Amino acid sequence: MDTIEMNRKAVWLLQEWDPLKFGIDAYETEIADVVASLHDIDHPSELARKIQEVYEHSFEQWIPLEKCVEISYKLIALKYEMKCII
Numbered sequence: 001m002d003t004i005e006m007n008r009k010a011v012w013l014l015q016e017w018d019p020l021k022f023g024i025d026a027y028e029t030e031i032a033d034v035v036a037s038l039h040d041i042d043h044p045s046e047l048a049r050k051i052q053e054v055y056e057h058s059f060e061q062w063i064p065l066e067k068c069v070e071i072s073y074k075l076i077a078l079k080y081e082m083k084c085i086i
Contacts, residue, residue, distance in 0.1 A: 003039075006082040010035045010075055017071050019055060019063045030054050038075050047072040 014031045015024040033054045034047075041047045048068035055063050 002082060006038075006079060007035050009078055009082075010038055013071065013074055013078065019067055019071075020059060020061055022059075027055075030058050034075075038079055042076065042079075044069060044072040044076050047076060 011031055014034060018024060034051050037050045048065055051068040051072060052063055052065055
């Protein structure tokens with residue numbers, strides 16, 4: 001798998017997501033944490049909980065789990081798409 005390409009696409013997806021409407025440059029640390037977790041997590045629900053936890057820890061704002069599930073499915077799909085390319 002081209003890990004660099006997957007990471008780049010995952011970062012772009014998360015920047016576009018902008019769950020708290022702070023702008024795409026507001027989440028560098030959180031995006032790095034989520035992308036690192038993406039390598040270890042294969043289930044969308046588990047990744048969604050991790051995303052929710054990361055953003056809540058940083059910004060002390062709760063993001064509904066449903067929103068986190070939506071982005072987690074996109075990230076997991078990207079991960080598997082990249083695995084299939086190889």
